[in-house]
Amino acid sequence: MNPEELVDLERIEYDACTDWYRAAPAAIVEAYGIDEFEANVRNVQAALPGAEYSRTSGVDSHHGLHRYSWQISRDGEVLLPGFDVASIDEEGRVTRVLGFFGPLPEED
Numbered sequence: 001m002n003p004e005e006l007v008d009l010e011r012i013e014y015d016a017c018t019d020w021y022r023a024a025p026a027a028i029v030e031a032y033g034i035d036e037f038e039a040n041v042r043n044v045q046a047a048l049p050g051a052e053y054s055r056t057s058g059v060d061s062h063h064g065l066h067r068y069s070w071q072i073s074r075d076g077e078v079l080l081p082g083f084d085v086a087s088i089d090e091e092g093r094v095t096r097v098l099g100f101f102g103p104l105p106e107e108d
Contacts, residue, residue: 029099050074056081064088 057069069083
């Protein structure tokens with residue numbers, strides 16, 4: 001996905017509650033609401049010019065929770081794999097996204 005296509009505010013505003021929350025481990029990212037989420041996405045895009053963002057799995061869903069994996073890559077090299085778990089409200093709007101970066105750790 002082209003980075004310019006990543007943020008579609010009309011779709012986000014339609015699909016997301018205005019008070020939704022996103023948390024991810026990199027630099028302890030927390031974003032509350034659409035404006036903070038958009039600013040975070042734009043910061044990542046600026047830090048990784050030319051990177052492509054893509055979903056790398058289907059979506060597994062139950063009880064209002066949805067998980068999917070993704071990656072950020074550039075020139076054929078995966079810079080960051082990860083997965084998100086998103087929750088939705090009764091109206092089908094995104095309320096929370098929890099992001100996990102990197103592969104799962106090995107079992108102890």
